[in-house]
Each structure stands twice: as C-alpha cells, then as structure tokens.
Amino acid sequence: MDGYKGFLGLLVSSLLVGFLSVIFTLIWVLHYREGLGWDGTALEFNWHPVLMVTGFVFIQGIAIIVYRLPWTWKCSKLLMKSIHAGLHTVAAILVIIALVSVFDFHNALSIPNMYSLHSWVGLTVVILYILQLLLGIFIFLLPWAPLSLRAFVMPMHVYSGLLIFGTVIAAVLMGVTEKLFFALSGYSKFPPEGVFTNTLGLLIVVYGALIFWIVTRPQWQRPKEPNSVLLQPNGGAQEGAGGLTVNFSNVDTPDSKLNHEASAKKRNFTADEVGQRSTM
C-alpha cells in the first residue's frame, strides 16, 4: 500500500477523535446534564445526542472507510460489503432509537416536535440514510442486480453517502447549538459546559474532515481484483483523474453472466468515469 504509515496515522487519529467525541458526549450528558434514563424526562432526551454521535457520526464514519483498511484487501468483496452494510445498519438502529428518545421526551412534556431547522435537516437526513441503506443492500449486496444497474447507481451511492455524512455532522452541530441556547443559562459567560461542548463540536468537525480525507485519497483505495472488469456508464472522453477520488464499494456481479455482460458493456464503459470495478 502506498503511504501505509500515513494511512495508519490518519486512521488512528480519526478513530481517536471519533471515540473522543463519543466520550465527550457521554461526559456532557452524565456530568453537565441530568444523566441517562428512559422515563420521558430530560434523562431520556439525553440518549438523543449520545446515540446520534455514536451511531450517526462515529459508526457511520467507520462504515465509510472500511474498504480502505489494507488488511481487509485479502477478504472477499462480499464479506467487506456485508461489513459496510452491517455497520450502517447498526448506525441506523441507534439513530432510530435516538429519534424515539427525543419524540418521547417532547410528547411527555407537551413540547412541539419538528419546528426547528435542526429537526427539519435531521429528519430529512435520517430518511435519506435509511433509503440509501436499503437501496445499497438491494443493489450492491443482494445478488440480483445487473452489472449495468450497479455501475449506473454507484456514483450516486458514493456521492449521497458522503453528502449524508456531511449533512449529519451539520445537523449534530445545530443540535448542540440548539441544546446549549435552550438549556444552558449563561452560555455567553464561557461556563465550563459551554467550552466543553463547543470542544465536542470541533472534535466532530475534525472527525468528519479526517474521514473525508481518508476516503478521497486514490492511493488508499482497495486494489482492483485480478479478474476485474472496468466500467464507464456513458463513454465520455474522460481522463479519470481527480484531486478527490472515492471508490469504496466496487461494482461486482456474483454470477457467471459476468464475462458475457462485461464484454457487452465494455464498448460503453471504462474505469475512468465511475471508478467502479466488477469482481467475481
């Protein structure tokens, strides 16, 4: 692997910063806020930031870069796709519980739901995340989708995956802002809770930046399998070169139609366009 030490340093940094974000969120709710519980009070609400930062930020980030780990390159593509989908599923479950906790809390205290910008952006991105997960499973993990469909959907899958991740971080930062303006009196006097929670916000931004760097370095892509087929959906005269390159869920077909399909498509598809590969 090219630049292995650099990759390792960034991977360890991102895991550390991501883990620290989760710890900071726990300290926030346990030390500065009321703690955790499931009783319709603020204790139940507090699961919302804990589960969102754990699932929607930390675990989603790991799921995004999982194809980049060089020691997994010996594993089968199917196994890696299962791990990618599995981590996103775990994240989605935590996100749904996090949503239940805030709706429960609001309903118990007759606080209106869905009035803030945080809630609008947040719920939108939760729905998009679940759609992305289901579409991803049906098109890339299950065996029925033809190669051409996978090649067509892949650029959108990669784009929307990163867009969702970035929007989640924006939604979390809005959530932190909203909570502090709502619940912390004297925020403007630099109380320890304010400084601590602002630091949590910065940690989450740094985590996002590290994941975004790791996933856009072409030299850290999972290498092409020996029997791969290169695809391009529109035959454009592309140089296939970019400052940002993402290829973390390669196209493959699990069945024997591959070679036939591939040669039929090859006239119109080349690798430089979508960075997708077909592996048997």
Next chain:
Amino acid sequence: MDGYKGFLGLLVSSLLVGFLSVIFTLIWVLHYREGLGWDGTALEFNWHPVLMVTGFVFIQGIAIIVYRLPWTWKCSKLLMKSIHAGLHTVAAILVIIALVSVFDFHNALSIPNMYSLHSWVGLTVVILYILQLLLGIFIFLLPWAPLSLRAFVMPMHVYSGLLIFGTVIAAVLMGVTEKLFFALSGYSKFPPEGVFTNTLGLLIVVYGALIFWIVTRPQWQRPKEPNSVLLQPNGGAQEGAGGLTVNFSNVDTPDSKLNHEASAKKRNFTADEVGQRSTM
C-alpha cells in the same frame, strides 16, 4: 461535453437555489427582522447573515464550479484561475465585512464575542478560507511555484476547498439556529418567520449538494489542453478511477521550463493519481 443538458440543468438549478437563498436572507432581515443599517444595533448585525450567505455560500459555490463551465474551456487557464481567485477574493471581502458587523454589534451592546459553537467553527473556517486563498494565489496563480510544488499541493487545495465550503454551510446553519433561538419568541409554535427561515436553511443545504454534485462529476471537468503533461506525485499503482472526481484547478507552469521540468518529473508522476495537468 458529455451530458451537456444535464450539466446545464444542474447549473441553472444551483444558481437559482443559491440566488433564492440570498433573496430569502434579505427577506428575513428586511421583512421579519429590523432591516439593514450600520449603527451598532441589530440593523448592523443583520448584514452578517446577508453577507455570509451572499459571499461565503453563493459566491464561494460559483467560484468552486467556475472551471466546469464548458463555454470557458476556450479561455486561457490563467484567465480562469484569475476568475476563480477573483470570485474567492470578493467572497472573502464580504465575509470580513460580515465579521466586522457582528463584532461591532456585540461590542456596541456589550454582548460577549466568541462564546458559541457557531462562532468557534465560523471564525476557524474564515481563517482557513483566507489562508487557502493566499496559498492558492501564491502557488497556482503567481508564476514562481515549480510544477512539483503545484502537483504536491493540488490534492490538498481541492480537498480543503470542499471541506471549507461544507463547513461554511454547517456554520451558517448553526448561525440561523442560534439567531432563531435567541431572537424569535414562540419558535416552537411554527410562526411564519420560523418556517420561512427553516426553508432558507434547507435551500442552503440543497445549494451545497448541487455544487458538490457538479464539482465531483468527472465528465464535466475542463478538458486537458493538447500540450498538457500528466502528473502523479507518488508513483503509486493507481487506477485513477473514482465515484467522486474533482479537478477544477489544474496544475500549470507559465514558463518555458515546462517541458524540461515535466519530463524530469514524468518518471514519478502520472495523471491517474491527482488529476492534475500542466498546461502552458
């Protein structure tokens, strides 16, 4: 150009959504808030959202995609780089005035500065934006930087440009959230101002998503010049293929050393890695 109609549709949509975001911000401060002025009151503060959305969101977004406009591909690279840098400079000036307005307002009313997460993330991203602009001008626009330095810096320039743009949008969303929780009584009762400003927030997210899509489509890259030289900084065995590809500020040298330099570098550099090109 491959998919010209699609490009045009997305370009018009993004300009429309970006322009609408600016109009919405103006309506917000002129109709729902106190209006605009420069007197240390809320009227002066109101320049902050107007100039941030105009400069840091709308104009920055245009500056990012300016290399993608196919009717500019006949123009010289130097001209396009000047327009790219010029738009970012205009944005930076508006951003600095926007910062002055909020500090002036705070100081006039003895409101503390820099206590919120919005201000921490916002000021950090302003400093990074100005650094990015200065480094960009010194390395890519002015003629002294060697080809190898440009090739080395380009992936970071592209990455940090998009990271800054995304973080700006997050900071703006936090700013809107902060202002509404601060100044709008009865936000939770779905008042027209709350719904209107939430819609502004969504428009800004959609604008960011459109710019991000346009700039990561490899088929809409500015084509390589005929006398270009392909570069790769680390000789890695890359396929140069990705679901996300950005190449909007190609490496070039303005002087006659190019061919000599380029052939000297060619042993270690190929296009597939960084997507950078050298044009005379």
